[in-house]
Amino acid sequence: MVDLQPVVQSCGYNVCRGCSFTNIEFNQKISNEVEARQFLIAHGVLSCHALCEKCGSRVSADFDRNQFICSKVILVPRRGRANCDTSRSVFSGTFCGHMHLDLEKICFLVNIFLSNHEDLMEEAMFELKLSSPTVLDWFSFCRKVVADYVERHSQCIGGVGKIVEIDETTLERRIDNRESVLTEQWVCGGIERGVRGECKAFFVPVENRTPETLIGIVKRYVLPGTTIMTDCWKGYDSLEDFGYRHLTVNRSKNFVNPRTGAHTQTIQRLWVEVRRHVSSAGFRQEELSDYLADFIFRRMIPCYGRRRHAFWKAAATLYPPEHPLA
Template sequence: MEDLNVCVQRCGYNTCSGCSLTNIEFIRIILDENMARNFLIQHGAIACHVLCPRCGARLSADWTKSLFRCRKMTRIPKRKYQKCETSTSVFQGTLFERSHLSLTKICILVNIFLSSQDEKVSEAMLEVDCSRQTVLDWFSLYQEVVADYIVRCSQSIGGVGKIVEIDEAKLGEGKHNHGCLSHGQWVIGGVERKNRGKGKVFLVTVEDRSPDTLIRVIERFVKPGTTIISDCWKGYDALQTEGFRRFAANHSLKFVNPDTEAPTQDPERLWVEVRRVVFKAGFRTEDYEGCLCDTLFSRMEPCYGLRRHLFWKAAASLYSPDHPLA
């Protein structure tokens, strides 16, 4: 069998360790089908070589037909030689499997999905000339990629000598679009001080904001010994007995507690980011969780170019192609 290291050096599969292309540079790449394909190969999202499942031969992609086709001559009993003729799609098992859109259009959809603009769906429909349902289906698939990355890379925040600001909010819509929320989803969020915009954040959907729920969430996502700043909700009163140091601030009066000088603006900023990506109505719990993952992903990597790189690496991890080194 051919040396796989030589194969990788020649094809460049999964060799990109970090790129931060500008939007113009990325658009220039994906508008060319060959350059877009090479970009995806370098990020491990598609394979350029596979091993034949029947005879084990290394197959190169036929990009004109989007197939891996084996033409190795094999010796069989009572006959001289016979071609293997095994073929598979180059997109089998990847993010692009069974897609009718071109690589260029799919990459454009990813670009829009990762952007911070408000009307993403309308913009995507215009850019790639497809239906709203198609765009929503692809965005849902992208959210699965982001959610898988968040789960694999999530970690507790805070620690001894560190401060975490915690707040809870109800996302949803009031009756006739105004007033108190009649239906919605409770979400608890925390932001580690001195790490604004660098990923030190957690967001989790909960059934309610009872003391038991708050304690369970905080024990899961916040390290013991952390100093916690929260509002005056009575559910936080039990934190002192759970190994946390807690300060309270009244959001309705001021953003800084005059006794402790503890600001509480970071959670409010976080809710602004969350509500920017959460649709106004008709969401199920899993839909909220997808939007929360979008916010967390943006917080974990604020740089748009590096966030795009992380997305394609995450897509290659979740939808791994059949490359010999995948």
């Protein structure tokens, strides 16, 4: 087999191993279609080469037509020599193939999605002159990428000598497609104390708060030997039977247990941020996990520039383009 590495390594595919552009630098980086395309190629989101599905030849992308077109002369039974003439879109199966937008707009839209601004929807609609449904669809699509990244990078939290606070709260969600009808959705969450620069937390939508449900979540996300602090909800009563040290606080009487010092103030403050992040107009049942993953993703990577790099690498992983070196 021919070694394709020397042939295609100069194309710049997936060469970026870490970047942290400022907003001004990034805007200059994707100032036109060619620059935006090269940025996406460098992050492995688009491919500049592919193998022909019919004859297996290496094909270079024709970006004037955004097609991989194989023009190799092949032997056809009963016809002799003929051009292969197999073609397909360079966007087929990739992150950029899901919506019909210019590459610059896609990059700018994702950049707005990843920002920490208050009203991302309004900003995207104003800056890019896009409709509300288009922005909603793209933001939902972006959250799928983020959710996949968080799932692949998630780890159990806590451990011997570590403290994890666990609590539940309710968030409002829409019922089916009835936009004006909202109902409450329980979410169980936990966060490890004393961790700076990274987010060691979990959030899980739950249908109920029974001991079976809550203990099952704790066993999945928290390491044995951890000191767990909760309120006095009975669903946590048997935690010590599973190798955890369990301290409680009755928040109706004290914010901090005067005897043990136990409290859940950290997770309480986090719920405020979660509610602010999740759409105030409510969300559909299937969207909640993605919203929560998006919240964790932003805390995992607080630096805006590094967050952008991580997102595009995650998009390339979830929707990999076909490339001889992929």
